[in-house]
Amino acid sequence: MLKNYFKIIWRNLIREKQFTFLNILGLTIGIASCFMIGLYVYSEMTYDTFHEKGDRIYRVNQSYIWGDWNKQYASTGPNVAVALRQDAPEFEEVTRILNSGAQTVRRKSQNDDRDMFKEEKSFLAEDNFFDVFSFQFEKGDVQTALKEPNSMVITQKTAQRYFGSEDPIGKKLEVRESKGEWSIFTVTAVLENLPNNSHLEFDILISLSTIQQRLDRQNWLWAWTGFSTYGVVKEGTDAMALEDKIQAIPPKWAALTTERLFSQSYEEFTDGKKWQLHLQPLREVYLSNDPEAHLFGPNGNPQFVKIFSAIGILILFLCCINFMNLSTARSSKRAKEVGIRKVLGSERKRLIKQFILESTLFVALSTVFAIILVQFLLGGFNAIADKELSLLPVLGNPIFVILLLSFVLLLGLFSGSYPAFYLSAFKPIETLKGKVTSVFKGKNLRNGLVVFQFTISIALIICAFFVQKQLSYTSNLDLGLLKDNVLQIHNVEQLGDKVETLKEKLKTNPAFTNVGLSFGIPPNVTSGDKYRAFGPENPALHFEDVRTEGDFLDLLGLEFLAGRNFDPLRENDKYGVVLNEEAVKILGWGTKETFATDSPIGKYVAMTNESADKMEVLGVVKNFNFSSTKKEIGPLVILHQDNDWVWNYGRGRTFLAARFDDKSVKTSGELQSLIDAIQEEIAVMDPSVLFEYSFLDQEFDATFKSEQRMAVILNIFTILALVIACLGLFGLAAFSAEQRVKELGIRKVLGAKVSELAMLFSSEFTKLILIAIVLASPVAYFLVQEWLENFAYKTPIEFWVFGIAALSAVIITIATVSFQTMKIAMSNPINSLRVE
Amino acid sequence: MLLKLNNLSKWVQSGGQKIHLLKDVSFWVNEGDFISVMGPSGSGKSTLLNIIGMLDDFNEGEYTFMDEAVHNLKEKHRSNLYKQYIGFVFQSYHLIDELTVKENLEMPLLYKKHGGAERKALVADMLDRFNIVGKKDLFPAQLSGGQQQLVGIARALIANPKLILADEPTGNLNSKQGEEIMDIFTQLNKEGVTIIQVTHSEKNMKYGSRVINLLDGSIVTG
Incomplete structure (x- = not known):
């Protein structure tokens, strides 16, 4: 019987070429799309599954104490790990990592023309890092790799970059320090290249003990929130109960920080809000994309996963419908066969079986084509989606094969069910007489x-x-600033005092209309702190801040609504600030309509209650986008770059921005030679400074x-x-x-x-x-x-x-x-x- | 007695009116009969045949087939009954276009769960009996109408039915082919197969032993 079915199906396939082609094409496209999306979703949902203790690892998040306390923050101060180790014995291990920021690294050797690289992905990690995370070692000892100060663990591709085929163990790498000196690190271990599905993405790990001195001094801090804290709980631990328990930690341990740093008791600082610690399971870290401030690798986007899952299912649905539709549309042709079979004694059951077998065969055939198609197109998809998906390892997975087979069966069943039940319900005499009235019912x-x-x-x-x-x-969008034709040169802080010389040089070049230095450049102004209108009665609020100079504000073309820009000739201006409209509004100093009668100029903002460091408001600029245009414009305090009252965490992030005149720089070739000249200039000043540049408009696009x-x-x-x-x-x-x-x-x-x-x-x-x-x-x-x-x-x-x-x-x-x-x-x- | 119809009626509702397709039809068929059902278009010949073949329902009356009360049977039981005892021959042959002659013949056996070897033997038998061994691998479209009807009859016979129902079996054939087919029916009848044929033609009628004349759903003579 089965043989007979196959025969009929095959002969129908051959006979009705157009129908077969449409059907297989539709199904193939549908299944291939669905696979592609499936691979994407699968890879997004299986991040960090390779860690042996993965189901017991949690990231410790805390309330976002710099702003909305109800939000979580993925970064914690160094003290959180210390407290957990002491007060929460449920943790088997607690480990901290700290992003060291971009660093210039070179191999230590005798000659001077060695390759330098900018290492963007370099973390400081504690010696128990590998007791928590299971990254595979190629060489070196897991136990001791991160113990000693100035130890470095590098990935295989990093090793390749500096050492080629040589054995890197015991060899030295140098990292450029801020003042142009180089500190020396020893490579203690080489890791296999990290799996694609890791939310931690690094090329270099540096032993945290390298900064032991600073750590010893500041280990009590809850404010140095550059760390991420991870813990492995002991087996059988109730994570919910543990999370409840550790809520006792912030009041006990963070009080020191509020007292020393903000001169407030813990109660005053929290002011009724809850300073909480949250345990986020490792498998949720990547995809949840929440909380913000994950500084150690890629973030997933749960919304994309949802959108694409929905699209995948819809497309699959569409191609099933196609199949049903085409099959039933052809029913007048098939009706005769159904009629004969019925008259010859076929039960309805058998006819249903036959049609479902037929559709399953169609699906199976299309699935094979789809797999081939996906294999061909995956490279292109990867390029677009910025992913590294591959099909072959998945095909080798027996679970997937079983899933695939059941997928084929289910889809066959689903897409075949309607034609099967529809066609098999024909009354034999009617079909044989050619009056298939039911065809018309099917039409609707x-x-x-x-x-x-x-x-x-x-x-x-x-x-x-x-x-x-x-x-x-x-x-x-009107950003409130002029984003076109701005070239930004990176790493200029490494030039030290010579940066001023470089700036003057560029200023004399007629190709540039404006030149200015800044510690942060839109749309990447991300630092912030607590400021208040001067006076003890005023609340401290979170403001974004950026350190820069008047020239840079000119370069951005900001519009001053009141007051003036920083004046390089006035010594005291370095303790002045420029605010944006939003900041003035938040401080309660009115809007631009009220400036005429009640000007904010001459008022003071301050970080603490001490009158020694109150900063005079020099000017107010119209709101402009200083971070992504996805967000509303927040309050911004613009500090002078020489302001030494406010702690400077601008290290490694200084830019020299230059607006070129598009009348004198017309072609990309001219622009390139301009850039080459600057590179030359910097190389002459200090050959150890890495030359990098970008364009302001492109940075905005990149967001x-x-x-x-x-x-x-x-x-x-x-x-x-x-x-x-x-x-x-x-x-x-x-x-x-x-x-x-x-x-x-x-x-x-x-x-x-x-x-x-x-x-x-x-x-x-x-x-x-x-x-x-x-x-x-x-x-x-x-x-x-x-x-x-x-x-x-x-x-x-x-x-x-x-x-x-x-x-x-x-x-x-x-x-x-x-x-x-x-x-x-x-x-x-x-x-x-x-x-x- | 093979089957018996007692006051059988079938109607359809059309515009609130009952239109009778068959009205109070009663007759019986003995084993070995060769019956011709005649009447003008729309007189209910085919409907009657379909009801006898259990392919169609009726609204009123009784139908007994080999001592089974068909009007009381469940669908499944009914289909088992006709599968086992009834063979159909159609005016337009109704062979499956995608299957060869041999495969078409084999089809009824597949639905009756005969073993593979037995099926082969029965098919070979039929091919022999109807002299179409040479055509066994051809598709219906490659045969003449007469040959196709030959295959149709062979297929109806292969499961060894007691009753053959033929709905204008020669209607699509020329007179020579028609005669051949009728000769085969006569031969089968002699071998003990009961045949009921629906026909328009006086000539074909004469092959039968009894005639039932239908007019507007009722038997006129019978």
Whole structure:
């Protein structure tokens, strides 16, 4: 019997080439998309699964004490680990890591022309780091690798960079210190390159004992929140209970910090708010993308995972519908076979089995094609998604193979179920007599399915439109500063005092209109502290701050609403500040309308209550975007770069920005030679300074990199969904053409024009698409609105976009059915009528 | 007695009106009969045949087939009954286009769970008996109408039914092919197979032993 089924299926496949092709193509595209998305989602959801103790590792987060206390903060002070070790014996190990920031590293050797590299991913780690995390060693001793000061553990690719094929163990690397000296490190171990799915991403680990002196001095601090604290709990520990228990730690241990640092008791500092510690399971760290301030590697985006999972399932759904639709559309052809089989004694059960077997076979075949397709396209997908997905290791996994087989069976069952039940329900006599009235009943359902398909496709089109619109909206947003033509040179702090010389040199170059130094540059102004309007009665509030000089504010083209810029000729200006509008508002000093009567200029802001370090407000600038345009503009305090009252954590982040004149720098070649000249200049001043540069506008664009990526992927899958829907429509049109050939033949004989027939025929489908548009629009509107909530600046939801999407859907529909339309409208009616 | 119909009626509702397809039809068939059902178009011939073949329902009356009350049987039981005892021959042959002659013949046996060897033997037998061994690997479309009907009859016979129901078996054939088919029916009847045929043609009618004339759903003579 089975053999007989296979025979029929195979012969049908061969005979109905167009149907087979449409079906397999649709299924293949659908399954391949689904696989691709599946691989992506799987990789996103299986981060950090390779750690042996993974299910017992937690990251300790704390309340965001610098702002909204209800939010969590992934960074903690050094004292959190100390406290946990003492007060929470449930932890088997507690370990801290600290991001050392970008460092210039070179191999220690005799000659001077050695390669230097900027190492962006370098952490300080404690000696028990590997007792918590299971990174694989290639060489070296796990126990001692991070024990001694100035020890360095490097990954294999880092070793390759400095040592080539030599054995790096025991060899020395040098790291540039701020004053141009080099400190020496010994390579104690080499790690295998890190797995792709690690939320910790580093090239170099430096033993935390290297900074033991500073640590000894500041180990009590809860404010030096550059650390992340991780703990492994003992087996069988109730993490919830443990989390409850450790809430006792902040009041006991953080009081010292509030007293010494802010001159407040713990109660005064918290002021009724809860300073909490949270245990975040390791497997949630990557994907949750929450809390902020994870400084040690990539963050996932749970929203993307949700969006793409949904799209994957929808596409799969679309191709199932396609299959059902095409199968039932062909039912008039299959009906005869069903009738004969029934008359010859086949039970309905068996017919159902046969059709499900058929669809399963289709799915299996398409799955094979899909796997091949995915293998071919994965490279491109990886490039777009910035991922390193691969199919082959997954295919070798027996669990996956079982999953795949069940996927094929399930999908076969699902997509075959409707045609199976539908076709098998035919009454044999009716089908044999050729009066399959049930075909007409099926028509409504088929039309419904097509409407559903296009609803999804059109909704996707509208969403894709808006994503694109939002991205271009944000990139063209008025930032409040002039972002074009600004070149920023990095690492200039390494030049020491010579940076002023470099600045003067650039100033004399007529190609540059403005030159200025800054410790932070938009959109990467991320440091912040507590400031208050001077006076003990005023509350301390969190402000972003940036250290810079007047020239830089000029360069950005900021608009002063009141007061003035820093003046290099006035010595005392270095203890003055410039505020943005928002900061003035938050301090309670009014808005720009009130400046005339009650000017904030001459008032003071301060960090503590001591009157010694109150800082005079020199000017107020109009709000401008100093961090990502995803966020609303917050309050900003602009400090003078020479202000030595406020602790300077600008190390390693000094930039020299220069605005070039696009009248004198017209081509990219001219720009490049300008950059080359600066590089030359710096090399002459100090050959050990690494030359790096970037452009302000590109930095702003980069803040939307992940959204841009999402947009590209969304566009691709939108097109695929549309292609699948069109395949279905095409098949349906072919079927309808076959059904109506007689009717249209008669019309033609009675004098209908070709154009009239074409209109008549395609209107059948255009109607469906119009219904789909009506259904899709509110869905899309809702989704777009939801997505735009992520952004502080939203593109308006304008209706012309819906119009364009609708119009393109109609055009695509007419184009898809036009082939059938023309075929049927042009054909000689004699041929169609002779069939009878 | 092979089967008996007693006051059998079938109707459809159309616009609130009952339209009778069959009305109070009663007759019986003995084993070995060769019955011709005649009547103009729309008189209910095919409906009657389909009801006898258990492919269609009726609304009223009784139908006894080999002492089983068909009107009381469940669908499954009914289908077992006709699978076992009834073979169908159609005007337009109704062979499965995707299967070869041999495979078409084999099909009813597949639904009756015959073993592979037995199926082969029975198919070979049939091919022999109808002289179509040379055509066994051809598809229906490669055969003439007469040959296709031959295959249709062979298929109806292969499971060794007691009753053959033929709905205008020669309707699509030319007269020579028609005669051949009718000769085969006569031969089968002699071998003990009961045959009920629906026909328009006086000539074919004469091959039968009894005639039932239908007009507007009722038997006129019988």
